[in-house]
Amino acid sequence: GEEVAQTPKHLVRGEGQKAKLYCAPIKGHSYVFWYQQVLKNEFKFLISFQNENVFDETGMPKERFSAKCLPNSPCSLEIQATKLEDSAVYFCASSQNGGMEAFFGQGTRLTVV
């Protein structure tokens, strides 16, 4: 597609439930980045992929967060046993190669109640 598609737009989960977010990068883009936006301006880096390979996952809370980018499928970010502090907007971005601008999806707003 011509734009980064994130689904769902909104997701509400009870504390302890699982949440799964999806991101379809722009066709032909090799790099995918996930960010968590909690505070107004802060884009916290979570994980990056080159195709289906994890590039850097140093930002991921490993106990409960996992992510995949499998061939011919949207990328996914999964949170097991959500906590209240996981409430945030999760943005996905893709770029053609590492040196080029990143294109962002509209974000998924996760609310944990």
Added chain:
Amino acid sequence: ILNVEQSPQSLHVQEGDSTNFTCSFPSSNFYALHWYRWETAKSPEALFVMTLNGDEKKKGRISATLNTKEGYSYLYIKGSQPEDSATYLCACLTGANNLFFGTGTRLTVIP
């Protein structure tokens, strides 16, 4: 994780004024510097990508410069308009192809 800092955190200017803000980043392992414009409830949109020391880019009334040796970039807006009100994010791309964002400068242009 890379520490990218932006200042000021927020800024109010009068319509017609020119303004600028700063992005600081570690100069080691640097690959590129990105600037994005972000309006709340929308996706960030790329303004510039710069890679070389001394790079200058311009798009209309907005321009940016890059100093990789000392680790900073400036974004300038000439003759600010109310529609320029947004958060301006810079992001540093490392040699490992990871993109780390600063916390942004929120600009409000007062008519």
